[in-house]
Amino acid sequence: MPLYDVKLLCRSFVQTQIYLAFMGTVVDAANKEANGSAAEKKTTVVFVLGGPGSGKGTQCANIVQHFGYTHLSAGDLLRAEIKSGSENGTMIQNMIKEGKIVPSEVTIKLLQKAILENGNDKFLIDGFPRNEENRAAFEEVTKIEPEFVLFFDCSEEEMERRLLGRNQGREDDNIETIRKRFKVFLESSLPVVQYYESKGKVRKIDAAKPIEEVFEAVKAVFNAKDEKAAA
Numbered sequence: 001m002p003l004y005d006v007k008l009l010c011r012s013f014v015q016t017q018i019y020l021a022f023m024g025t026v027v028d029a030a031n032k033e034a035n036g037s038a039a040e041k042k043t044t045v046v047f048v049l050g051g052p053g054s055g056k057g058t059q060c061a062n063i064v065q066h067f068g069y070t071h072l073s074a075g076d077l078l079r080a081e082i083k084s085g086s087e088n089g090t091m092i093q094n095m096i097k098e099g100k101i102v103p104s105e106v107t108i109k110l111l112q113k114a115i116l117e118n119g120n121d122k123f124l125i126d127g128f129p130r131n132e133e134n135r136a137a138f139e140e141v142t143k144i145e146p147e148f149v150l151f152f153d154c155s156e157e158e159m160e161r162r163l164l165g166r167n168q169g170r171e172d173d174n175i176e177t178i179r180k181r182f183k184v185f186l187e188s189s190l191p192v193v194q195y196y197e198s199k200g201k202v203r204k205i206d207a208a209k210p211i212e213e214v215f216e217a218v219k220a221v222f223n224a225k226d227e228k229a230a231a
């Protein structure tokens with residue numbers, strides 16, 4: 001091969017390498033964006049907390065209809081993970097049956113995936129954070145601070161009545177597990193509500209009232225947020 005052709009070949013090889021290296025960087029950047037943390041995507045998060053049976057899921061469905069949020073229930077995500085046959089399935093199932101809180105790492109991964117896969121930018125996160133570990137780890141991993149915390153306040157007596165009548169075939173809606181869940185709520189979840197209270201973020205709702213009346217109070221909270229944003 002003439003020397004000239006060899007030089008040309010070498011030059012085109014080098015150019016191809018530079019091009020590939022450049023494209024690699026572009027692809028890396030695109031991947032980083034796709035897999036990036038939930039905070040990189042501008043997200044509004046409202047935590048929906050309250051004891052088991054206080055009406056979180058019921059009211060979240062109403063909020064979705066009226067205010068365009070996406071509802072992410074930590075409990076629903078964990079139950080879906082059991083059904084999917086994941087390697088964590090048995091561990092999650094055992095913890096739910098005992099009313100215990102699943103390690104944050106597992107729940108946060110599910111929440112983060114759901115946020116990133118969704119086109120919406122505002123989320124109701126229902127039943128999370130349920131303890132201090134949930135709260136701190138979510139903040140650390142996602143860097144997301146909740147806009148506010150909707151807290152459904154209801155007596156144990158009323159919550160117990162509702163859970164025993166829920167009829168969704170849940171393995172944890174039996175009196176033995178319900179008592180354990182109430183204990184976990186008082187000992188581990190209420191301190192999280194108190195933490196956000198100290199930051200002025202809690203919007204407390206009287207959840208013992210009928211569904212429609214509770215939703216009137218919920219609407220007032222979201223309307224006030226929208227008015228504040230428009231001002």
Ligand SMILES: Nc1ncnc2c1ncn2[C@@H]1O[C@H](COP(=O)(O)OP(=O)(O)O)[C@@H](O)[C@H]1O
Binds near residue numbers: 056163167208210
């Ligand atoms: N305000 C309410 N009054 C009476 N029953 C309610 C009320 N809100 C919800 N329920 C019923 O109570 C049960 C528990 O509600 P749910 O929304 O699943 O609560 P949570 O998600 O907080 O456990 C359901 O059967 C639901 O239909």
Ligand SMILES: Nc1ccn([C@@H]2O[C@H](COP(=O)(O)OP(=O)(O)O)[C@@H](O)[C@H]2O)c(=O)n1
Binds near residue numbers: 051078100
């Ligand atoms: N952040 C969370 C939320 C739920 N869970 C588990 O899932 C169970 C059911 O949660 P849920 O939010 O669906 O229950 P409800 O409060 O809606 O009745 C809890 O009792 C926990 O065992 C958890 O481990 N961590």
Ligand SMILES: [Mg+2]
Binds near residue numbers: 056073075127
């Ligand atoms: Mg629920």
